[in-house]
Amino acid sequence: MGLVTPPQRLPLDEVIVGDCIAAMNALPAGSVDCVFADPPYNLQLGEGSLLRPDQSRVDAVDDAWDQFASFEAYDAFTREWLAACRRVMKPNATLWVIGSYHNIFRVGSALQDLGFWILNDIVWRKANPMPNFRGKRFTNAHETLIWASRSAESKGYTFHYEALKGGNEDLQMRSDWFIPLCTGDERLKGADGQKVHPTQKPEALLARTLLSATNPGDVVLDPFFGTGTTGAVARRLGRRFIGIERETVYAEAARARIASVEPLSQAALLVAPTKRAEPRVPFLSVIEAGHVRAGETLTDQRGRFSALVRPDGTLMAGPATGSIHKIGALVQGLPACNGWDFWHAERKGQRVVIDTFRADMRARMSAAG
Amino acid sequence: MGLVTPPQRLPLDEVIVGDCIAAMNALPAGSVDCVFADPPYNLQLGEGSLLRPDQSRVDAVDDAWDQFASFEAYDAFTREWLAACRRVMKPNATLWVIGSYHNIFRVGSALQDLGFWILNDIVWRKANPMPNFRGKRFTNAHETLIWASRSAESKGYTFHYEALKGGNEDLQMRSDWFIPLCTGDERLKGADGQKVHPTQKPEALLARTLLSATNPGDVVLDPFFGTGTTGAVARRLGRRFIGIERETVYAEAARARIASVEPLSQAALLVAPTKRAEPRVPFLSVIEAGHVRAGETLTDQRGRFSALVRPDGTLMAGPATGSIHKIGALVQGLPACNGWDFWHAERKGQRVVIDTFRADMRARMSAAG
DNA sequence: CTGATAATTGAATCTCGGT
DNA sequence: AACCGAGATTCAATTATCA
Numbered sequence: 001m002g003l004v005t006p007p008q009r010l011p012l013d014e015v016i017v018g019d020c021i022a023a024m025n026a027l028p029a030g031s032v033d034c035v036f037a038d039p040p041y042n043l044q045l046g047e048g049s050l051l052r053p054d055q056s057r058v059d060a061v062d063d064a065w066d067q068f069a070s071f072e073a074y075d076a077f078t079r080e081w082l083a084a085c086r087r088v089m090k091p092n093a094t095l096w097v098i099g100s101y102h103n104i105f106r107v108g109s110a111l112q113d114l115g116f117w118i119l120n121d122i123v124w125r126k127a128n129p130m131p132n133f134r135g136k137r138f139t140n141a142h143e144t145l146i147w148a149s150r151s152a153e154s155k156g157y158t159f160h161y162e163a164l165k166g167g168n169e170d171l172q173m174r175s176d177w178f179i180p181l182c183t184g185d186e187r188l189k190g191a192d193g194q195k196v197h198p199t200q201k202p203e204a205l206l207a208r209t210l211l212s213a214t215n216p217g218d219v220v221l222d223p224f225f226g227t228g229t230t231g232a233v234a235r236r237l238g239r240r241f242i243g244i245e246r247e248t249v250y251a252e253a254a255r256a257r258i259a260s261v262e263p264l265s266q267a268a269l270l271v272a273p274t275k276r277a278e279p280r281v282p283f284l285s286v287i288e289a290g291h292v293r294a295g296e297t298l299t300d301q302r303g304r305f306s307a308l309v310r311p312d313g314t315l316m317a318g319p320a321t322g323s324i325h326k327i328g329a330l331v332q333g334l335p336a337c338n339g340w341d342f343w344h345a346e347r348k349g350q351r352v353v354i355d356t357f358r359a360d361m362r363a364r365m366s367a368a369g
Numbered sequence: 370m371g372l373v374t375p376p377q378r379l380p381l382d383e384v385i386v387g388d389c390i391a392a393m394n395a396l397p398a399g400s401v402d403c404v405f406a407d408p409p410y411n412l413q414l415g416e417g418s419l420l421r422p423d424q425s426r427v428d429a430v431d432d433a434w435d436q437f438a439s440f441e442a443y444d445a446f447t448r449e450w451l452a453a454c455r456r457v458m459k460p461n462a463t464l465w466v467i468g469s470y471h472n473i474f475r476v477g478s479a480l481q482d483l484g485f486w487i488l489n490d491i492v493w494r495k496a497n498p499m500p501n502f503r504g505k506r507f508t509n510a511h512e513t514l515i516w517a518s519r520s521a522e523s524k525g526y527t528f529h530y531e532a533l534k535g536g537n538e539d540l541q542m543r544s545d546w547f548i549p550l551c552t553g554d555e556r557l558k559g560a561d562g563q564k565v566h567p568t569q570k571p572e573a574l575l576a577r578t579l580l581s582a583t584n585p586g587d588v589v590l591d592p593f594f595g596t597g598t599t600g601a602v603a604r605r606l607g608r609r610f611i612g613i614e615r616e617t618v619y620a621e622a623a624r625a626r627i628a629s630v631e632p633l634s635q636a637a638l639l640v641a642p643t644k645r646a647e648p649r650v651p652f653l654s655v656i657e658a659g660h661v662r663a664g665e666t667l668t669d670q671r672g673r674f675s676a677l678v679r680p681d682g683t684l685m686a687g688p689a690t691g692s693i694h695k696i697g698a699l700v701q702g703l704p705a706c707n708g709w710d711f712w713h714a715e716r717k718g719q720r721v722v723i724d725t726f727r728a729d730m731r732a733r734m735s736a737a738g
Numbered sequence: 739c740t741g742a743t744a745a746t747t748g749a750a751t752c753t754c755g756g757t
Numbered sequence: 758a759a760c761c762g763a764g765a766t767t768c769a770a771t772t773a774t775c776a
Binding site: 409410411412413414415419420421423425427428429430435468469470471495497498499500501502503504505506509512550551552556564567568 | 746747
């Protein structure tokens with residue numbers, strides 16, 4: 001939640017050039033709020049031979065050992081960088097990884113084995129994917145992101161549920177996201193006009209992850225920084241970043257790119273208070289403020305149930321007394337009830353839900369500072 | 370490709386009651402053209418029950434067959450049934466497995482380790498998924514299928530590129546499929562009116578897999594037959610099936626169900642075009658596409674009201690934040706408002722209603738279904 | 739019978755702070 | 758660490774009930 005100030009030695013808003021595992025191991029434990037990782041699908045084996053999983057059997061048609069060895073090497077690499085991430089994550093930090101069917105199953109399994117707790121798998125549906133020209137397979141029109149907390153016990157992770165819902169026609173954001181590929185001006189090109197990085201991710205994708213799972217001021221670590229999409233979006237959205245990239249060419253391109261990013265205004269980034277985060281208001285305070293009178297009768301919206309308001313802030317229905325929630329549940333025969341939304345008072349011939357009074361008190365409290 | 374006639378002793382179009390590994394090991398090697406597998410997901414649900422906001426209880430999948438002691442136990446089980454499948458597959462046979470984030474990464478890794486060759490991962494996007502009732506995660510709105518050939522050398526697998534196009538542009542060919550849950554008359558119910566199987570799959574899903582990856586007359590093996598969706602669709606589409614199911618109740622229901630299926634004529638073996646409503650456009654997508662900038666101010670047509678655009682797709686007016694609809698209603702003091710028609714952005718000195726941008730987005734999105 | 743309204747339901751790893 | 762109690766939380770589609 002950004003409440004703990006990171007140690008001074010955190011290299012914030014910088015690009016570290018080097019091996020990500022060594023660089024992460026040099027960072028203090030429990031220091032970042034979020035990780036975004038776009039690991040290579042290729043894996044380096046032995047003397048610099050670049051081996052792709054789907055090329056590993058070009059000259060080893062029936063050699064099961066060779067095939068297994070390449071997956072093993074990739075798995076070992078995956079476990080190592082994931083473990084390094086996990087060490088630098090705060091207890092309630094979350095991690096995002098993006099991949100395709102070539103590597104995402106290895107990554108997901110490794111995640112689970114290391115104790116991460118998967119919260120969602122997210123499908124990035126591409127608006128304009130490369131068609132499958134040979135007609136031998138379905139058009140690969142999506143990639144997969146895994147969103148995971150540090151452990152099953154990390155219940156306090158950041159998720160801006162209401163903000164995402166508000167931007168999505170007041171419907172919960174689903175696990176399938178429709179976002180165009182990174183093209184046009186957004187795509188970094190070198191002096192030769194060629195793209196600088198082969199798999200530059202769209203900023204919209206990063207924006208959605210950071211908006212949903214981080215707060216302004218949070219520290220986001222990207223161990224495979226590439227040309228710095230994570231850094232560019234973090235800067236624009238008022239988040240801090242730590243980027244690690246092995247290739248100097250990419251790191252330089254990332255630095256220049258991020259430097260030109262204009263951060264959004266504080267006002268646009270304010271985190272809207274959710275109902276959960278707002279101060280608690282005892283029902284007794286509502287009575288004391290005169291919104292509801294002791295001795296008054298409350299009903300549900302349709303007037304089928306009723307209860308008497310007692311001066312101590314409890315309700316009475318028949319012989320039973322208890323909180324607005326307890327009595328609301330009782331009269332309905334339900335295991336639970338939110339009394340603020342259930343009970344109504346009659347005002348000017350209309351039934352008014354008592355949550356209205358709580359909202360009024362909260363407005364006064366915040367106005368009074 | 371169905372070129373090898375199966376041995377006479379293959380138990381075709383029958384449901385075998387028993388353990389799927391033992392039953393598969395009793396089949397001759399290299400005898401089936403396709404496998405469709407819907408294994409247990411190993412959901413790992415918590416202790417308590419989940420209540421909807423209306424306090425009704427979610428009927429969780431807590432059956433004994435979904436319980437595994439550990440990831441290791443689940444992995445061992447997965448490797449065993451996958452190896453048994455691989456043995457009975459013809460050299461050019463393909464295998465489909467469906468799962469969720471709970472198990473699909475384990476399954477995908479095991480597949481690769483055993484020498485299967487992944488051709489695609491397919492996303493089943495649910496039209497009507499169960500919401501996330503506590504607002505703690507993204508709505509889990511999809512499941513994943515893996516489509517794999519027996520080995521990297523299996524170049525002659527069946528894939529009907531043309532058959533799926535079915536007059537519906539290229540939409541059928543993408544790796545993301547939009548299909549409703551199995552409900553209504555299709556959902557098998559017992560004498561008590563309760564669903565027979567907790568996780569019955571929609572026939573539309575099976576129809577797409579079998580039409581794309583098998584020929585009429587091909588033998589399809591389903592080691593987790595359940596209530597026989599694979600068998601019903603195979604029979605309807607003129608394919609043969611071998612179903613294996615451990616629970617007698619499910620097997621009996623499957624037999625009765627399949628017996629009532631009317632096989633289609635050859636000419637009718639086409640994919641039904643997916644019905645598509647106008648895609649819902651999140652305001653967030655309009656921002657991501659660059660039509661509206663975060664930090665920009667929107668006004669109503671006459672410029673009497675204004676609101677700030679936030680990067681998450683919500684608007685802010687004074688202290689209040691919310692969707693374009695909610696804030697539109699708020700500033701006008703109305704109970705409701707269509708934000709698309711109410712809010713305007715200034716472009717070249719003119720006020721442009723934001724619905725203009727939505728129309729552009731719809732054009733882009735409909736190309737992807 | 740018809741149309742409107744209410745109830746039901748789906749593979750779910752679904753709260754949080756204080757004591 | 759376990760317990761307790763306040764109180765926050767749902768979308769689409771089908772089926773059942775009612776006027």
